[in-house]
């Protein structure tokens with residue numbers, strides 16, 4: 001029997017053209033194996049509703065075309081359901097897709113969907129919210145918030161913003177498990193995957209299938225140290241930096257002073273400043 005796919009396309013993700021996607025799908029999807037429908041998202045949160053609806057209807061695959069924000073919306077709606085997630089990476093950073101080793105070429109990625117090779121990955125709960133890739137508190141959350149207010153997306157806008165904001169940044173403190181205080185931090189990341197996107201690693205050895213996540217504390221460095229951190233992030237050696245402390249666990253609590261956070265790169269405000277973190281092992285099927 002043919003498998004069913006719902007394609008969910010975020011038209012504003014990244015900087016490439018998404019309106020050619022229906023044509024690419026028509027051309028390269030194996031129509032002897034799959035039936036499909038295509039829906040474009042119209043607002044924030046729409047991918048979540050569309051994905052949830054697909055799972056309720058028993059659709060086999062939700063394929064989201066977007067960046068990590070869209071992957072979060074569509075993917076977390078499929079946790080512990082029979083519907084698998086596929087990704088067509090059309091975002092600005094595509095951290096989750098890169099971590100999973102997916103092709104960034106859309107034609108190749110559609111051809112990979114034809115092969116229908118499934119794997120199971122972990123997700124992470126932050127109180128009632130769910131993450132797939134990297135979430136965090138501090139500078140990265142501030143950047144996610146500012147980037148969201150920007151009118152242009154893409155890597156260059158992102159890089160400009162990071163350098164501008166770093167100059168005035170004052171640092172945060174985080175209490176881990178009610179007893180270990182980390183102060184003067186640039187940020188604290190909760191990494192289920194290895195990178196933010198665009199090859200900027202935060203926890204190069206993170207494994208999305210080990211039932212654990214990494215809490216990464218980055219001390220606020222001077223400007224030359226910040227540049228060094230960026231370089232080691234690209235080189236994949238950031239976990240060895242003197243500014244970095246990494247704690248691997250499957251469950252923890254953290255207390256933060258500011259509610260500004262991001263989940264998979266999307267800015268959010270936590271109402272509660274005490275956050276329980278928990279790994280949900282093997283909770284999501286993905287096409288790899």
Ligand SMILES: Nc1ncnc2c1ncn2[C@@H]1O[C@H](COP(=O)(O)OP(=O)(O)OP(=O)(O)O)[C@@H](O)[C@H]1O
Nearest residue numbers: 013014041042044066067068069070091092093094
């Ligand atoms: N039609 C729409 N109009 C405005 N926002 C939308 C629309 N559809 C989806 N969104 C929102 O766009 C945001 C950004 O999407 P996404 O994360 O996929 O792209 P990106 O930010 O370019 O990529 P990345 O996260 O990889 O850097 C998400 O919060 C999503 O909910």
